Amino acid sequence: MAAYEQMSNEELLTLKQDLEARFQEVKRKGYKLDMSRGKPSAAQLDLAMKMMDVLNSETDLKCKEGIDCRNYGVLDGIKEAKELLADMTEVPAENIIIFGNSSLNIMFDTISRCMTHGVLGSTPWCKLDKVKFLCPVPGYDRHFAITEYFGIEMINVPMTVEGPDMDMVERLVREDESVKGIWCVPKYSNPQGITYSDETVRRFARLQPAAPDFRIFWDNAYGIHHLYEDKQDNLIEILMECERAGNPDMVFKFCSTSKVSFPGSGVAAIAASKANLAEIKRYMTIQTIGHDKLNQLRHVRFFKDIHGMVEHMKKHADILRPKFEAVLQGLETELGGLEIGSWIKPRGGYFISFDAMEGCAKAIVAKAKEAGLVMTDAGATYPYGKDPKDSNIRIAPSYPTQEELSIATDIFVLSVKLVSIDKILADRRA
Amino acid sequence: MAAYEQMSNEELLTLKQDLEARFQEVKRKGYKLDMSRGKPSAAQLDLAMKMMDVLNSETDLKCKEGIDCRNYGVLDGIKEAKELLADMTEVPAENIIIFGNSSLNIMFDTISRCMTHGVLGSTPWCKLDKVKFLCPVPGYDRHFAITEYFGIEMINVPMTVEGPDMDMVERLVREDESVKGIWCVPKYSNPQGITYSDETVRRFARLQPAAPDFRIFWDNAYGIHHLYEDKQDNLIEILMECERAGNPDMVFKFCSTSKVSFPGSGVAAIAASKANLAEIKRYMTIQTIGHDKLNQLRHVRFFKDIHGMVEHMKKHADILRPKFEAVLQGLETELGGLEIGSWIKPRGGYFISFDAMEGCAKAIVAKAKEAGLVMTDAGATYPYGKDPKDSNIRIAPSYPTQEELSIATDIFVLSVKLVSIDKILADRRA
Structure with missing residues (x-):
């Protein structure tokens, strides 16, 4: 099809009439569809149902080290859970601490601790006049919500196909001591599905921050969440890379099994240097009696090891892949060549960025909402919910059924077309 | 027996020789005993083993409201878990939020939030020159560790048989705006097993703090942890009492099932006024994807309701009661009349205070440690680990077996006697 911009006003108005009629027809069906959240479908959750059986009243509930997982004790995770999640996130088991059910919770607590206690002896951030964070955009709204909650000023850094604009990151980090951190989803990024290139990761590891308490918040949320067996992105492991570059303490790495086992009933972890972990443990000793060891044990007994987990992720991929492909196919067929939108075809993760x-x-x-399709709020992928170009939309294809997804994609492309025609016509009038 | 103070130096020295011989004899056995922690015994944990069976791969994992507990969603707890824990802590279900596995974690997070964000619009505590907390003593070391961690100045308030010295509490709270909170274990207190009298609770509810952001941290850790069916302490419910007194927002109440089901794999909750809960939810929305709903469901399906929980606690009592009685009997038999120590006979909770x-x-x-018996560090029951009189020792009888407990008590009383004789002789020399 011809690009909309190439069409005359008359052609566009005729097209609009036709599209509007189709839109009204869909609207009349009264659909209730949701592509707003990176939420696994029921079929994906069913994959882990047998995890509910691995511990029962007949099971030995002692972990490898002989500790009764039913009782108090073990602050930083049972050994076998450390091993499993360390393998999952590609770090040595001695560089990991197991937490509760939410990696977001660890990130929040980490920022909170930086606010009240600083980092490895630095001034608590709450005592500083100004604290800034770099935010690659588009990015994850819940990251931005944390820094906003703590009154941290967020600076947009544009994403490229290789990751954040590293020229900008290097300059800001080097020149401004109030820049204390950066949010990263380095693999199959939220929402674009971009994986940071080798060069990007190396430049991260070699950063020379003005602030000694600058930290990279490396949220490896989709580390093993591939869509294809034969086409997988590869990400250099940042902890080791930072150590090599002489910056061993510069990164906090986060992961969880939320989208591996059960969201909300998974196991989350932080990986970091020994100095960072020692500080975290001092804090955990005060904060908690320790996290749920039975759930750690349940995960290890179910997945056995990283190979079991990788096999399990293939089953997730088998469910997710056709959904991604359906949406991408719909975008290509309906919007290809129209020059009213662009998108990236991801090889993993949970989102398509439009x-x-x-x-x-x-x-x-x-417009989509009018026809019963809920999308993530526009702007959500930017700090303060403000997309300066009002352009980015996050599509989450995981939760709806295949059938719902096909209707949802129809509604979405119709909405894109109608709004774009209005925009072009308005621009021409102006 | 005669009080040691009434005995002559010669009598004491002879006695000491005999006791020292017995001590050496016990020491030679090389025991490894632990009365340091309020930790349930394996027999107590066995009581809840069937909880491991209530959820399995055949179970419907939807909660009452029809939500799939395996997936994201539900920030403040599933309805039936709210009902159960609300009944447990005697508040309406609308006044409760379910958290993760650790009430200590909720208390820590609450203080942390007060530091960074204040309370209901007040100045964040980290922005103030001075923040003080009242600490009834002897008390719970982990409470004191939290306030110490945040640099909050702790003021000792002596406990009486009716609870904290309320004249002192009222005065300090009224006169000093920097006093922002007080730690309370109001029922079967840690370590004394004292339950606050009706009058004490009412005086708490009627406090007139200079600081509008003053909060009572009411850790009802042992609310249903009775030792006897026929002799139970009764505690007035503080939330309702505060509301009646026109101070609805003045209290945060905490509870958990750590010592009901499994420590570390239980469910914890906070109860508070609606204004306080609204603020907590605003914070939780940022902090977490929500807590483990499957574990909430597991607890509700196992206990059914508060009656099931109360019945379950009777089984705990049947295991704990003889242990408490063995220690108390040992103290009475060996130390009664010697005037070298005093203790309180508790009706519930996890400790005996000596x-x-x-x-x-x-x-x-x-001395006890010399013979292989680990006790809680002396001083631990006071802020900063400093017992000004170097007098209080917390005895935790729950974890050892009945047989171990009898030996542990022997070692303890021998240690008390030997140290006391030395002390009396030294005082006479001085």
Whole structure:
């Protein structure tokens, strides 16, 4: 098809009439569809149902080290859980601490601790006039919500196909001592599905921050969440890379099994240098009696080891892949060549990122909602919910069924087309 | 027996020789005994083993409200878990939020939030020059560790048989705006097993703090942890009492099932006014994806309701009661009338509090350790680990077997006697 911009006003108005009629037809069906959240489907959860059986009243509930997992004790995770999650996130087991059910919770607590106690002896951030964080955009709204909650000023850093704009990151980190951290989803990034290139990771490891308490918040949320067996992105392991570069303490790495076993009933972990872990343990000793060891044991007994986990992730991929492909196919068929939007085809993760014409994202999301399709709020992928170009929309294909997804994609592309025509016509009038 | 103070130096020295011989004899056995922690025994944990069976791969994992507990969603706890823990802590279900596995973690997070964000709009505590907490003593070392960690100045308030010295509490709270909170274990207190009297609770509810952001941290850790069916302490419910007194927002109440089901794999909760809960939820939305709903469901399906829980606690009592009685009997038989120590006979909770002669606690704990008995560090029941009289020792009878407990009690009383004789002789020399 011809690009919309190449069409005359009359052609566009005729097209609009036709599209609007189709939109009204869909709207009349009263659908209730949701592509807003990176939430596994019921079929994916069913994959781990047998995990509910591995511990029962007849089971030996002692972990490898002989500790009764039913009782108090073990602050930083049972040995076998450390081994499993260390393998999952590609670090030595001695560099990991197991937490509760939510890696977001660890990130929040980490920032909170930086605020009240600083980092390895630095001034507590709450005592500073200004604390800034770099935020690769588009990015994960819940990251931005944490830094916003603590009054940390967020600076947008544009994403490229290789990861964040590293020229900008290097400069800001080097020149501004109030820049204390950066949020990263380095593999199959949220929402674009971009994996940081080798060079990007190496430049991260070699950063020369003005602030000694600068930390990279490396949220490896989708480390093993591939869509394809034969086409997988590869990410250099950052902890080791930082150590090699002489910056061993510069990174906190996070992971969880939320999208491996059960969201909300998984196991989360932080990986970091020994100095960082020692500080975290001093804090944990005060904060908690220790996390749920029975759930750690349940995970290890179910997955056995990283190979078991990798096999399990293939089953997730088998469910997710056709969903991603359906949406991507719909975008390609309906929007290809129209020059009213662009998107990236991810090889893993949970999202497809769509960039509409400038100034159209909010209107598209609103239009889709009219026909019963809930999308992530436009702007959510930017700090403070403000997408300066009002362009980015996050598509989450995981939760709806295949059938729902096909209708949802129809509604979405119709909304994109209608809003884009209005935009083009308005621009021409102006 | 005669009080040691009434005996002559010669009598004491003869007695000491005999006791020392017995001590050496016990020491030679090379025991490894532990009365240091309020940790349930394996027999107590066995009581809840069937909880491991209530959820399995055939179970419907939807909660009452129809939500799939395996997936994301539900920030503040599933309805039936709220009902169960609300009944457990005697508040309406609308006044409770379910958290993770550790009430200590909720208390820590609450203080942390007060530091960074204040309370209901007040100045964040980290921005104030001075923040003080009142600490009824003897008390719980982990409470004191939290306030110490955040640099909050702790003020000792002596316990009486009715609870904290309320004249002192009222005065300090009224006169000093920097007093922002007080730690309370109001029922079967740690370590004394004292339950606050009706009058004490009412005076708490009627406090007139200078600081509008003053909060009572009401850790109802042992609310249903009775030792006897026929002799139970009764505690007035503080939330309702505060509301009646026109101070609805003045209290945070905490509870958990750590010593009901499994320590570390239980469910914890906070109860508070609606205004306080609204603020907590705003914070939780940022902090976490929500807590483990499957474990909440597991608890509810196992206990069914508060009646099931109460029945379950009777089984705990049947195991704990003889242990408490063995220690108390040992103290009475061996130390009764000697006037070298005093103790309170608790009706519930996890501890017996022993007050040695002034200046003797550290030496007694060290002496016991010589013979292989680990006690809680002397001083631990006071802020900063400093018992000004070096007198209080916390005895935790729950974890050892009945047989171990009898030997442990022997070692303890021998240690008390030997250290006390030395102390009396030294005082006479001085």
